Amino acid sequence: MDYRNEDQPSGAAPNEIDGLSIVSEEDGAQVEDAGRRTFLKATGIAALGSALAVPFARFFPEGLSPVGIAQAQDMDAYAFKDQLTLLNDRPVNAETAAHLLDDKITPANRLFIRNNGMVPDHALAMDATGWTLTVDGEVDNPLELTLDQLKSDFEVVTRQLVLECGGNGRAFFVPGASGNQWTTGAVGCPEWTGVRMRDVLNAAGVKPTAVYTGHYGNDPHLSGDPDKVSISRGIPIEKALEEDSLIVWAMNGEDLPAIHGFPLRTIVPGYPGSTAQKWLNRIWVRDVVHDGPKMGGYSYRMPAYPVAPGTEVPEEDMVIMTTMPVKSLITSPATGTNSVGRSLDVRGHAWADGDVTSVHVSHDFGQTWQEANLEKPRNKYCWQHFNATIELPQAGYYEIWARATDTNGYTQPVTTPGWNPRGYGNNMVHRIAVIAS
Incomplete structure (x- = not known):
């Protein structure tokens, strides 16, 4: 049985530009100047710098950003963190030492980071222009809401809620489990400001056939493939309709930081942090249990029955992790x-x-x-x-x-x-x- 962690791709060195061969100009392919300039401007390769040659740039797919740029930008978005332990830089994952979590309200610079893909460009720029949230599926009245509409059309609430990664404490299991080796610091309890998920869902008119939600964000997949989704998890409709399941745009009275989901994310207290979708742009109400990426296999799933350490558990005997323990x-x-x-x-x-x-x-x-x-x-x-x-x-x-x-x-x-x-x-x-x- 292969338990390699599909939640956690292997990391790369912080200064590595993965997938790009950087060589001298004379070794690179010849590209017409005008066409090359247009191409670089369109794709963002120009951000690598005019002194850096990009061989085969003419073959780079339009609309993608070079992995090396995205990785460096994600680390820039991480720079405001205070003394966190970086576990992985592609994607960025970092935890907080216990003594640094002494504040009653966790400050943004001390909150752990658990990412599955890259930080979207719009978040890095802290620009929500043109952003919308779609609510569709098993609803009578599909919605497409702007951030301003969310703020004006629904009651705004502020709650202090625990956010904890389902793998917090993984480092202590024997035999070990693959993935980010969280010790105790993948947890925090900031203030969150937003709207109740149930208010938005009720405005859309949830049908009696609704069973589960599926949450989507626009974080780019590590592969750079725009058709791949980094993570899409959801929750039972009963949990989505609880009073404290939120769609939020602020942490501790400030806009969500880029690396924490600007401009919008979900917060699902009592459930693993993987259900708290960052960069949220769609809630798909399903008539079946959601089957998005990181919902199946061994991702965020537990054996349906107690097993001895090291047991090979069949995939069909794994069940979705829901409530977090005391x-x-x-x-x-x-x-x-x-x-x-x-x-x-x-x-x-x-x-x-x-x-x-x-x-x-x-x-x-x-x-x-x-x-x-x-x-x-x-x-x-x-x-x-x-x-x-x-x-x-x-x-x-x-x-x-x-x-x-x-x-x-x-x-x-x-x-x-x-x-x-x-x-x-x-x-x-x-x-x-x-x-x-």
Whole structure:
């Protein structure tokens, strides 16, 4: 069984211009000056610079952008991030260290990035001119809405909602799973401003035959093929019609950053971040479960039954990942902190598909647990902040563990739960190391 990760293409070095052979002018093909200038202007190859020859430029398909340009532009769009760990640069994927997520509201420069394709040119330019959202399929009144119409025709709401990659924690599965080796930092909880998805769908008149939504964005495929879709996932119609499933254009009161989906994306709290389609331009209401790219095979799917680690699970026995498990994250102190003294203040966040009812912390490898102070969520699907003071009995090495429990009684396990081929849904307790003096 081949479990190579179709969600994660292999990366390239940040300065590599993939697929373009860069040689001297005298080695290149001869192209008439006038025609060459026109071609370069039309395709964007001119952006490589007048001093750089592009052999065979006359064969480059009209309307495409060179991969090397797109890759460099995506890294430029990533440049505002603060101390994130870059896991892959084609597409750009990066996570945030736990101690950098200490803010109650995650700032844009600390939010993780999970991309499947390239950042669209219009987003890089932060230009929404001519952009529209199409809502079609199993609806009575198909819609084509501008951004201004979304803002004026529907109630605008702001919610603080957790966004978490389904593969967060993948690095800890044994045996390992292929893909971005997320540790704990593929999560954040910014404020999102937009409209309820259900309001838009209701305006379109959802038919009784509706079963699922299919979401589409215009992020270019890594291959450069304009006919290929980078990712198109969707959600059950019941989830789409929930109050907190949103179509948003702002994060923390500002336009969505280019790399986070400008001008529009979905936010589907409680579900994997892969359902939060960036650069959204279409919602296709389906009468069947959506079958877009990254909906089938092993992508964002879990075994239908418990399996032993390393088991070869038949593709037909994989089911779509829906709700994310209860989880917590210690954000202070940072792991590796030395000489903390005997009285240690600990704080962090906890979240679930619903409310978290308690958080407990341990300093003796789970032999005893101390209940932490836990704040109520600002709104449904917002993470909850916890804090505790732990008295350490003597100098030495300690691990501080955090364990959250939700309203359904589910509690984080000490070890990785439910091994699966792609390493999804890891909600083991979060652990940090400290040295007490």
